[in-house]
Amino acid sequence: MAVYENLYRAYEGESHTAWSRFLVIPRYAVRDVFKSKLFTTIFILCFIYPLIAAILVYLHHNTNALALLQINVRELLPIDNTFFRTFIQVQGGFAFILAVLVAPPLISRDLSNNALPLYLCRPLSRTEYVLGKMAAVAFLLSLVTWVPGLLIFAFQASLSGIGWLLANLWMVWAIFLGSMVWIILLSLIALAVSALVKWRVVASGAMLGLFFVPSAFGEIVNELFLTRSGHLISLWETMNSIWLGLFGLFERQTGRITGKVTTPIYDNEFVDIVLLEPPLWASWLVIALVCAVCIWLLARKVRAYEVIK
């Protein structure tokens, strides 16, 4: 064997940031998305509703401003659980738009560049890689959902006093959990689509399709069978039920049909049907199942090498 003068010295020190190593991925990803003017514009637009909500809270506590604007305080939306549920619902819609814009290229770009072996040839696991990508989406969506939600809650609490805060403290959990469930669901679906589809436009289209096509199909089922069970296949409706549940607004009975009806199923028949929303546990189960499928897909697709059989 040849004799070598070993001049090459490998780094033998400790890694400084082992636990937080995966956070490098979202840091770079977030920096990249703000290079897009379209994204930055839409991101700014996402704060219009929180601004309106903050003004509303302010007006509730400023009689001078109300007098100046000639508005009676009773004409304003009350600052209660319905107010915050609506806030999360509206911001959830914006979060969906951001997810459609940001997430599709996150994994697909690495897959089409064959960059996964480079990531995984570091002390970085596949789980950490996915967590890193997910953190990029979660960070951006958090900024438009629970972060402004809690800030407005804190603003309201600071103006209303300790009594209101203690009586409504449970809503902190509802705002945070309601937002996080939606963020996790959106991130996982978007990343799974990103891992399956290499083209950004197709991935964005697939994501829109996943949310809107089942919703439309669910409505058709509801109309045909005079039921509300079709909501279970609509991610929007499922999530809405969870939000209603978290804010203490969920009601199973949402309608009643009495009389003669004509549908492809019912031929001018007399019916007396109570329209019941699916139970809350079923909505949670649907969300859990969708998340599990996404995780399974990510586990299959996010590999250093694809084995083609």
Place this chain on the structure above:
Amino acid sequence: MIVFEGVSKFYGEVLGVNRVNLQIAPGITSLVGPNGSGKTTLMNLMTGLLKPTRGRIRVLGISPNDPEALFQKLGYCSQFDSFPRGATAREFIEFYLRVHGYTRAETAELAHQALERVSLTEAADRKVSAFSKGMRQRVRLAQSIAHNPSVLVLDEPLNGLDPMARAEIIRLFRQLADAGMYLIISSHILHEVDMMSDSVVLLHNGYVVAEGEVHGVRDEIDEHPIQILIRCDRPQALAARLFEHEHTVEARIHDDRQGLFVKTRRPDDFYLLLNKVITELNLQVESVGPVDDDLNAVYQYLITSDGGQTR
């Protein structure tokens, strides 16, 4: 040492590599074989990107199952252009160093050193998309050596490079190997591997068919006749004399009638004989040298000859 002990990898029922026993020393070791021979599988096993179905692998005493320790010592250079859109050479290298866990200051320093080592400091802040193939290869190489590993795994590093770029990259490999690094290179460009490797591992259908120094491997195949070309003024006369001796298996006159191809199973004895014959016939000899003492001949012999299979 990099050690493979009875390593097998199956993709379901499909064989990746089978019963591989190897000990790889410092220097340049080339894994050579046609597509599907198991080169990439062997590299992926070494880097922990794949888990072996059977057997044990140790890279400088570290198991590939311990990525925290392994990737401080090991660098990987992909065969693909895995550059993010719009990234500069420095950004590309720094990103992966950050993923590795280095601080911002360490990252800047290590990236600069790596760029310096591959002579890319001047182009460091230009977009990689504007680089030539050779420069891109150097960026990939810089990325893989930036954290100062002791083992460097390079997947088809010479693919698609022009001769100038190849020579440049090979020179870089040589420098790294001379500094005591382990360079594991996969290739199917046999003559280049032959030129730069300290040792070779020949793979075919997932099996190691030969390993060792290029010439050492050649020596082992004593049953395989070596072909020698003698460029001289009277090849016919030379052929007639050489056929009188048992060392000569076959002789064929070169198309330009200024040379003779001779096949022999005992090259050492043949060279002694040739000296004697040249003196006796008073031939004007321009050159004498083996035609196929390169990896290609060894490789072709090993994978196509039944006798050569060492499974």
